[in-house]
Amino acid sequence: MCAVNHWDHWIEEELRRMAEKDLTRELKMVTESAQPICRRRGKSLLNLSSNNYLGLAGHPQLTDAMREAIGRGVGAGSPSSRLIVGHEEETALLESELASWQESEAALVFGNGYLANLGVLSALLGRDDAVFSDRLNHASIVDGIRLSGATHFRYRHRDLGHLESYLKKADQKGIRRKLIVTDGVFSMDGDLAPLQELVYLKERYGAALFVDEAHSVGVIGVQGRGWAHELEMADQVDLHMGTFSKAFGVYGAYVAGRREWIRYLIHTARSFIYTTALPPVVISAIRRSLQLVRQGDLLRQSLAGKCRYFREELSRAGFQLTDSMTPIIPIMLGESSSAVEFSQRLVECGILAVAIRPPTVPSGEARIRFSLMASHRDEDVREAIRSIVQIGYECKVIG
Ligand SMILES: Cc1ncc(COP(=O)(O)O)c(C=O)c1O
Structure with missing residues (x-):
């Protein structure tokens, strides 16, 4: 057999193995995906899978901002990496606005959240360092740590005793630089990091703390500043990360973080240095979105009310939920096949909510991950709950 055939054979086998375990993934076409109701193959589906929590991805002010930028002649793309040609004034303005909103000394824009985590972790950590990461942290954190080569202590989800035992172990090994990293909101469970306790441990063991607020900025806290701000501990977190792809809708x-840390990242974060800058049209939309996020306390209240209602009704019906306090509200179904079947039944009832399966979640913890948007109509949410409960009975998930 020639080498190429070895590869073909192996890929076919891998795909077959995934199909056997109900782990096949498909790319599906959809229209109006920024709206609370999207369309797939002509069918209207209530979108309960989107990270567009405030509904801003469909906001006319953001598309207006993009049109205005095009009108100023910025073109469609970026000329190069930031360190080569340079950036438009809007990028500098955005970074100072972000720093002021986050009440930090400085901010740096990255291509996306995945790149930010990869860049920060691989720049800060090296082989002689130790990193302490919650077991349910996002894949981009795991990948950034792998790239760094640092000693990786993966502590059990939100288990501070376990974390502390690892911090002690690192001290015994004489490791000097220690970094604790956590999601603010855990993306597949919707629960919150115990930041007060993490700050206590970081100080006790002389570590630094990096918090990924991808799912909390825009959604939590006054002006949507995120979970660390809500707890009034933002200044005790060394580095904050947030995305514009979720609540910001861009x-x-x-x-x-602190000015010198940001300066260091400009010199060392390879996913910042060796990639083309975001196009200026995108920067313009992000700036407009930041204004809307800061003014969006009423949107956040409306979203929180819908989430409370959704959680209470599903819990009352007997579904197994997580400790979610956010718009990410999963129902636990166990096996991948159950989650796939549940998701298909939801689509038949006009609801888009995907089955989340391994390796995204641990084996045996497949689930439907619902996520709510401020722009969902109350009557649509009520109707969705009725369908979910009905399917729950039919699939014998609830008794
Ligand atoms: C916790 C967390 N961090 C980082 C990311 C990556 O962000 P982005 O989608 O901007 O690459 C995501 C989502 O995809 C996430 O859920």
Whole structure:
């Protein structure tokens, strides 16, 4: 057999193995995906899978901002990496606005959240360092740590005793630089990081703390500043990361923190240095979105009310939920096949909510991950709950 056939054979086998375990993934076409109701193959589906929590991805002010930028002649794309040709004034304005919103000394825009985590972790950490990461942290954090080569202590989800035992172990090994990293909101469970306790441990063991607020900025806290601000502990977190791809409804990400740390990242974060800058039209939309996010306390209240109602009704019906306090509200179904079947039944009832399966979540913890938007109509949410409960009975998920 020639070498190419070895590859073909192996790929076919891998795909077959995934299909056997109900782990096949498909790319599906959809229209109006920024709206609370999207369309797939001509069918209207209530979108309960979107990270567009405030509904801003469909906001006319953001598309207006893009049109205005095009009108100023910025063109469609970026000329190069930021360190080569340079950036438009709007990028500098955005970074100072982000720093002021986050009440930090400086901020730096990245291409997206995945790149930000990859860049920060691989720049800060090296082989002699130790990193302490919650087991449910996002894949981009795991990948950034792998790239860094640092000693990786993966502590059990929100288990502070476990984390502390690892911090002690690192001290015994004489590791000097220690970094604790956590999602603010865990993306597949919707629960919150115990930041007060993490700050206590970081100080006790002389570590630094990096918080990924991808799912909390825009959604939590006054002016949508995120979970660390809500707890009034933002100044005790060394580095904050947030994305523009979720509540902001655009694309891209930022890191905020002390000026020298940001300067260091400009020199060392390879996913910042060796990639083309975000197009200026995108920067313009992000700036407009930041204004809307800061003014969006009423949107956040409306979203929180819908989430409370949704959680209470599903819990009352007997579904197994997580400790979610956010718009990410999963129902636990166990096996991948159950989650796939549940998701298909939801589509038949006009609801888009995908089955989340391994390796995105641990084996045996497949689920439907619902996520709510401020722009969902109350009557649509009520109707969706009725369908979910009905399917729950039919699939014998609830008794
Ligand atoms: C916790 C977390 N961090 C980082 C990311 C990556 O962000 P982005 O989609 O901007 O690449 C995501 C989502 O995809 C996420 O859920």
